[in-house]
Amino acid sequence: MGILHSEIKGRPSADQDKIVIGHRGAAGYLPEHTIAGYALGYALKADYLEPDLVMTKDEVLICLHDIYLESTTDVEQVFPGRHRDDGHWYAIDFTRSEIKELAVHERCRSDGTPYFPSRFPVGESHFAVPTFAEMIALVQGLNESTGRNVGIYPELKRPAWHAQAGHPLEKELLDVLRAYGYFEPEARIYVQCFAPDTLHELHRMEPELPLIQLISESQSSAWMWTEKGLDTIAVYAAGIGPAKVIIEADPTVVNRAHACGLVVHPYTFRRDQLPDKYPRFRAELEQFYFEYGVDGLFTDFPDVAAAVLAERRKGV
8 A cells, every 4th residue: 555544644744754745736837737737746846746636428537627628728619519508518528539639728717817827828838638547657657767756646526526427436546546556555645535425435445545635614614623523534534635724724723633643734835826924935835834734735836845845854
């Protein structure tokens, strides 16, 4: 198995053990969930790379944050008549080969303007939607050629919706992980999801697979960061991935999670979406790593987080 619960539960990480998770690759620099973005995240010293996963019509897991295609691809131009009545182009309505015809661009609003205007220019290059298997092959190939051991950190998106559509995600995920050796002792793997039921099912199917319970800041998720909620999560998961505002509001969440044997990996840290309280991006990262004591974090700018940790380890 990749990271056994016995190796990570029951102790908070020392500075040497803290990790950088490349959010959707290196989304601050290249369009999210592209092979180029994952490769850059690897080069920028991420310890783990995060692919969000959805299913195609022919039951192939692809790397995409949404169940829809229009926010990050040119599907509206390539397949103009393939949207549903609600106006969305659903990934599950397209085969892998059809999705390979699409070009990925920086995430845009419905009017075509990018969410982050200072990032990679829309339409200035060509990127494709990768399959999960292609993403893994890239990471494992780079591990072989560089001697590093960078892990993967997949998230299952909308699993109940996929199941209702007749395309459950869990078995396909485990089949791919098994095919690529992620149940071997040296493998580095976490699997994350917002849905407790899905994580319970994965824990039942593969009890030693390290799972992360994602936690949003919504009131419906508030039970998860209570003492009882954290105890409940510790039964099936190795850690939590809370929205960073949860920790900002109550930093004791980190220590309480550690007391339950859970690692803490908050999301999402962006240099171009910096909270007003921080004078610079590095200050926010330092606060979370060293004052709040988180074990890792998701960031669009993995090079900055890696530099913060490297300087701390060197005593700079």
